[in-house]
Amino acid sequence: MCPERALLSPYVDNEIGPAGARRVELHVAECRSCREQLRAYQTVSHALLESREPDVSAAGDRIWRRLDTMRGALRGQASFWTRGVRVPAPVAVALMAGVTLFLTSVAMWSRVNDARLELPAFGAAAVGAAAVGVIAASAQPVQWLEQGAIVIQLPDEPQFIQRGMPTILREAELTTVSARPAALP
Amino acid sequence: MRSKSERWWRDSDFGGIYRELFPLIFRVAFRIAGERGLAEDLAHEAFLRLLNRDAPLPSIDETKYWLLRVVRNLSLNHEKRRARERRAVGRLEQEGPRLAVPADTPLMQAAARDAVQEALNELPHNMRSAIVLREYAGMNYRDIASVLGISEGNVKVRLHRARRQLARLLSDGVPHVS
Incomplete structure (x- = not known):
C-alpha cells in the first residue's frame, strides 16, 4: 500500500x-x-x-418547551435565605408579642442593674475629685451627708460587696475627712 | 457554594445559548444515535444537564464542547444498554418460539431509512463519533480529540478507518463511490 x-x-x-x-x-x-x-x-x-435529516427547528421548539417547563420549576426554587415561610396570622402575632415582651424585659433588667451601680459610681467620682485636691467639688456632697440631705445606703446584695466595697469604704473616709475640714489640703 | 436559586442561567442568556447551539447539538445527536426520537432525548438531556450546572462554562465554545461530550457519552451508554437488551432478546429467542420478541415494530418497518444514516449506524461508536464531529460539527482534529478524550493521532486513525468503511458500505447505494 x-x-x-x-x-x-x-x-x-x-x-x-x-x-x-x-x-x-x-x-x-x-x-x-x-x-x-x-x-x-x-x-x-x-x-x-447531503443526506437528509429531521426538521431541526421543529425539534428545537419541542425541546425548548420541555426545557422551559423545567426552568419554570427551577425558578420556583428559592434559596434558604430568600425562601418565604407561611405562618398563620395568630401565630405571627403571638411570636411578635413574645419577642416584644422579651426585649422589654431585657431593657428593664438592664436599667435596674444600672441604677444599682449609680451609688458606687457617684462615690468614686467624689473620691476621685478629692484625690486631686478639688475641695469645693468634694465638700458639697459631704455637707449634704452631714445635713442628712442624702443618705448612703449599703445594699445587701453580695455582688455589691464584691464590686462596691472599696468605694463605700472611701465614702466613709470622705465622711471622716469632712468632720475635720482643716486637715484637708 | 452557589445555591440552586443562584443558577448561572438566571444572569445569562440561556435562550441565546440554546438558539446558537441546538442545531449543531441536535444534528450531531441524530447522526450518532441514528434516530430522531432518540436524538431529541439526547439533546434534551444534554441541555437539561447544562441547565442544572451550578457554575457557568467560560465560553460558548467550551459550552459547545461540553454539550457534545455529554451527547456522545449518553449515546454510548444508550448503545451499550441496547446491546445488552439485544443479547437478552437473543437468548430468549433461543429458548423457544413462545418467548420470541418481534425484531421490528410496524412503526419501525414503516420508517423510511436513509442509506447514509444506515451506513453510519454500521460503524463502531468510536469511529462514528469521530466522523460525525468532523463532518457535521466541522471540528478540527484537536477539538475532536478534546471532546472524545483521545489523541490527535487517534482521531486521524479513526477518521481514516471510518471513511474507508463508509466508502465500502455506501459503494452500492452511492453511485459516485467507486
Missing part, C-alpha cells in the same frame, strides 16, 4: 500543511488506486453532508 494513503483522510479534512498537500496531489496524479480512494473519501463526505 502506498505510504501516502494514510494522508488522504487528513488531506480531505485539510489537516495537513501545504507541503503534505502538495505531496498528496503529486502522488494521486500518478497513482490510480490512491486517486480512486481519495475520490471515494470526498464522495463520502459529500454524501454525509
